[in-house]
Amino acid sequence: MTSPTHVSSPIQKTSEQVSATRGERHGLLLIDADEPSRQQVHNALVRLGFTVTLVENGVEAIGRFSPDKHGLVVTDLHLPDMGGLEVLRKVKHLSPDTPVVVLAANSDVDDVVQALRLGASDYLLTPIADESVIDHAVKRVIEARDLAAENREYREQLEQRNRELHDHIELLQRDHQAGRQLQQHLLPRTPYEYPAGIKAAYRLLPSLYLSGDFIDYGLFGERFVAFYLVDVSGHGVSSALVTALIKHSIMHLLRERPLFSQLNTIDQDIIEILEMINSELMATRLDKHASMFVGVVDSRARQLHYAVAGQVPVPALVTREGAHWLAGKGRPLGLFQQGDWEVRHCSLPTSWRLVACSDGVLELLPGNLLQKEEALLQKIDHSRGDLDTLCAALKVDTAESFPDDITILTLRQDEQ
Incomplete structure (x- = not known):
């Protein structure tokens, strides 16, 4: 003012x-x-x-x-x-x-x-x-x-400026609400069940009107379920615009050629997505970077193909033996011309849960980073990877505000 x-x-x-x-x-x-x-x-x-x-x-x-x-x-x-x-x-x-x-x-x-x-x-x-x-x-x-x-x-004069400020705030709120509705429209349905009993669900809770977090998933053929979670640096409109750019870029790439259609190209497809988004962020010069987790579940072979690009915390896999963090690391997107991403593989049992969280979830927990990650893994383990149970344990559904965007993505497959 x-x-x-x-x-x-x-x-x-x-x-x-x-x-x-x-x-x-x-x-x-x-x-x-x-x-x-x-x-x-x-x-x-x-x-x-x-x-x-x-x-x-x-x-x-x-x-x-x-x-x-x-x-x-x-x-x-x-x-x-x-x-x-x-x-x-x-x-x-x-x-x-x-x-x-x-x-x-x-x-x-x-x-x-x-x-x-x-x-x-x-x-x-x-x-x-x-x-x-x-x-x-x-x-x-x-x-x-x-x-x-x-x-x-x-x-x-002060009252006039207050009226102008009030009108400006109302306009911004309408714009943000419209942007939020658009962002919600870009997100996938939740929960959603794919063939072979693979179920996907998520919670995405912005700290402001718009979120710098984004997730998506989809079925490719009858065998592969691909998904990703991306966390763009910062909050609000600028970060949300980058998530829309990422969504658009991935959809454009999918229209150009069939990704995740053959087992022998799955790993290459994952790396291609990371390289494309990295190039997009470097080219836009928006001073934005992003962490990302990309995964593909082979429902026939019961195997997970995935890559980590600066994602903290890394996703957790929950089996009958308990919950553990997946291995893997890699550079965030948008900071370096060349990445060091590596596609890893993980065999899946007949019954499993996968939980991926944005780093905003760690802000809900006390302690240093190691203590936060340990506490989160315990909550994931106690919840058995169930989205509603985990959200209740983290109290995300009852909190009035968040210091950072909160996103929790879960995939599961039960023994049939």
């Missing part, structure tokens, strides 16, 4: 600036039936730089009063046709912000108190022996008036 222009306090102005301000802020209405008093006050006000409108009674005063012409009203409390208090009431009704100074005799203490209660800014006791009293009183009133006007202007 642009900070408001600084306005110096009227109290800090010089007498010349005050005089100039008075000239700019309209004239003055003087109401006094007493000729000597009226002339004395009039002369003093003229010397102070005011254009003075002189009237002798309240009816004429109310008829001639104009907030646009009169920035200050000075009225005697004793007028021939109506009381000064009534004039004060009418002026305040017509223009609540116009300051009023009342002229009163020493015996009019009660009327002075009443005038102040009705909104008078100050009072002068007559007869006035020293005209400097007029000068000081008017200066105080004018400075207070100008300060109040500047405060109102500042408040109006």
